[in-house]
Amino acid sequence: METTAGGPIRRSTADEALAAELAEFAIELAEGAGQLARAGARAGFDVCTKSSATDVVTEVDRNVERWLVEQILNRRPADGILGEEGAERASTSSVRWVLDPIDGTVNFTLGLPQYAVSVAVELNGVVVAGCVYNPESGESFRARVGHGAFLGDVRLFGPRDVDLARAVVGTGFGYDAGHRAAQAQVVARLLGQIGDIRRLGAASLDLCAVAAGRLDGYYEVGLNPWDYAAGLLIVTEAGCQASGLRGRGPGEAMVAVAGRELAPALFRALSELNADL
Ligand code: LIP
Numbered sequence: 001m002e003t004t005a006g007g008p009i010r011r012s013t014a015d016e017a018l019a020a021e022l023a024e025f026a027i028e029l030a031e032g033a034g035q036l037a038r039a040g041a042r043a044g045f046d047v048c049t050k051s052s053a054t055d056v057v058t059e060v061d062r063n064v065e066r067w068l069v070e071q072i073l074n075r076r077p078a079d080g081i082l083g084e085e086g087a088e089r090a091s092t093s094s095v096r097w098v099l100d101p102i103d104g105t106v107n108f109t110l111g112l113p114q115y116a117v118s119v120a121v122e123l124n125g126v127v128v129a130g131c132v133y134n135p136e137s138g139e140s141f142r143a144r145v146g147h148g149a150f151l152g153d154v155r156l157f158g159p160r161d162v163d164l165a166r167a168v169v170g171t172g173f174g175y176d177a178g179h180r181a182a183q184a185q186v187v188a189r190l191l192g193q194i195g196d197i198r199r200l201g202a203a204s205l206d207l208c209a210v211a212a213g214r215l216d217g218y219y220e221v222g223l224n225p226w227d228y229a230a231g232l233l234i235v236t237e238a239g240c241q242a243s244g245l246r247g248r249g250p251g252e253a254m255v256a257v258a259g260r261e262l263a264p265a266l267f268r269a270l271s272e273l274n275a276d277l
Helices: 013-043 059-075 105-110 177-191 203-211 225-237 263-273
Strands: 047-049 056-058 080-083 095-103 116-123 126-134 139-144 149-151 168-171 196-198 217-220 241-243 255-258
Touching: 013 059, 013 095, 013 116, 013 126, 013 139, 056 059, 056 105, 059 080, 059 095, 059 116, 080 225, 095 105, 095 203, 095 225, 116 203, 116 225, 126 203, 126 225, 139 203, 139 225, 149 203, 149 225, 168 177, 168 203, 177 196, 177 263, 203 217, 203 225, 203 255, 217 263, 225 241, 225 255, 241 263, 255 263
Parallel strands: 080 095, 168 196, 168 217
Antiparallel strands: 047 056, 095 116, 116 126, 126 139, 139 149, 217 255, 241 255
């Protein structure tokens, strides 16, 4: 149940109907864009860099985002959009789309089949639906707020009950070398407290891996909203806990998610290890 300080968020029947329509459109968008990304991977592409030598982008990222924007504005011209590759427009409809055309771009450029199109949709500023689609595996993770999380039509219920010492935890690192070095120190100290670490390279799929029980937990510092907006809804709708640093909500400072049994110990360890953030 989604709540605010004042208690559960109640949506009107009209908003519930709209959320259902937006959820279906999000799936259509993510899966359609995924086919473009998959075709682009096979056709070949140039690779450019953005904020650092490791922050890469291709014309496929940009073409996929353009396609997503066109589809959205053709059907819902008053909606707002925020995309990783520069799409940004204000909403006059109370609906905004948050798009990562290719999450896991480095994996995409290397031919690693661990990348996804991530589409989230907000209604009145709250994410109400999302889809994360891996075009290589064909796996389509999706959720609508209050209606559960699914892989295709299979309901997801999060990971096993496990203690910190046995937990397999995913993470990722920033594109800034200095930040990465500091983040590596955190991982080095966390590893002695957990079972193992996984660095799979796409935040949206890492979040879905926790929802599907393939990871016991995941955390990352410094993500962008387009990396986590859809995956965070999917993992929380799968019954998992989410947190930021020191009990704050998940966001760009830190996104941490885990199954209910593991969450308190993992979140406490992460807040202690990231005390300087
Ligand atoms: C990536 C994230 C990943 C993170 C990378 C990068 P991109 O997003 O999905 O978790 O560790 O540094 O931010 O840039 O491939 O869309």
